[in-house]
Amino acid sequence: MNEPLPEGGTIRKLWIGETDAYRDHLLRLDRESRYRRFSGTVSDDFIARHAATANVLGVVVHGFFVDSVLRGAAELRPMGTMFTREAEAAFSIEQPWQSHGVGTELLERTLLSARNRGIKALHMQCLADNQRMQQLARKFEADLSFDFGGVVGEVDAPRSTPLSLMREAQADAHGVAAAILDAQSRLLKPA
Numbered sequence: 264m265n266e267p268l269p270e271g272g273t274i275r276k277l278w279i280g281e282t283d284a285y286r287d288h289l290l291r292l293d294r295e296s297r298y299r300r301f302s303g304t305v306s307d308d309f310i311a312r313h314a315a316t317a318n319v320l321g322v323v324v325h326g327f328f329v330d331s332v333l334r335g336a337a338e339l340r341p342m343g344t345m346f347t348r349e350a351e352a353a354f355s356i357e358q359p360w361q362s363h364g365v366g367t368e369l370l371e372r373t374l375l376s377a378r379n380r381g382i383k384a385l386h387m388q389c390l391a392d393n394q395r396m397q398q399l400a401r402k403f404e405a406d407l408s409f410d411f412g413g414v415v416g417e418v419d420a421p422r423s424t425p426l427s428l429m430r431e432a433q434a435d436a437h438g439v440a441a442a443i444l445d446a447q448s449r450l451l452k453p454a
């Protein structure tokens with residue numbers, strides 16, 4: 264399942280203070296991808312307001328970066344109260360990076376985060392004709408159960424284990440290291 268990411272690409276969680284990068288990524292989506300991401304037509308203002316809420320407690324956004332620019336994202340957002348066991352997941356990948364395995368990797372990370380947060384049901388808003396998203400979700404059928412009913416995919420995430428917690432912590436540590444290396448290499452680049 265772990266295909267290599269497109270060259271130069273890394274995945275890590277977005278940090279507090281990176282909501283502008285998230286907004287800019289969402290604004291760069293082509294018209295169709297934007298429509299599919301939000302299941303309808305939304306304005307630039309709506310996107311800016313939406314991205315600003317990525318800092319809210321409980322929201323986890325995994326980002327796919329190429330040369331330090333955010334090109335893809337997976338948002339995990341709890342539904343309702345803080346103690347809820349349900350969350351919504353939404354994915355956005357800029358067109359040139361679609362169909363290169365990025366969505367697969369982002370969904371895998373999102374499912375791990377959901378599991379570690381005790382999320383039992385993960386809703387994926389998905390237009391009925393979004394075959395790519397549905398195909399992507401089906402790749403995880405072995406671990407998860409789906410009820411697409413045309414629009415919403417519902418996933419029962421298994422419970423967290425010491426191993427699943429460790430996997431997420433390792434991925435976070437790797438993300439920090441990659442970001443530091445990237446910042447260093449940019450500093451050393453001739454102007």
Ligand SMILES: CC(C)(COP(=O)(O)OP(=O)(O)OC[C@H]1O[C@@H](n2cnc3c(N)ncnc32)[C@H](O)[C@@H]1OP(=O)(O)O)[C@@H](O)C(=O)NCCC(=O)NCCS
Nearest residue numbers: 296299353354355356361362363364365366367395398399
């Ligand atoms: C939907 C989306 C998240 C999928 O991510 P992706 O990186 O393009 O998908 P992947 O490359 O990981 O491919 C996942 C599966 O989708 C299917 N797929 C890939 N490209 C496809 C295409 N052009 N047409 C149909 N199915 C396709 C394949 O089954 C693939 O698995 P495989 O390569 O193992 O066979 C991404 O395309 C995207 O952001 N689209 C616009 C916004 C959107 O639709 N968001 C989803 C609603 S929340």
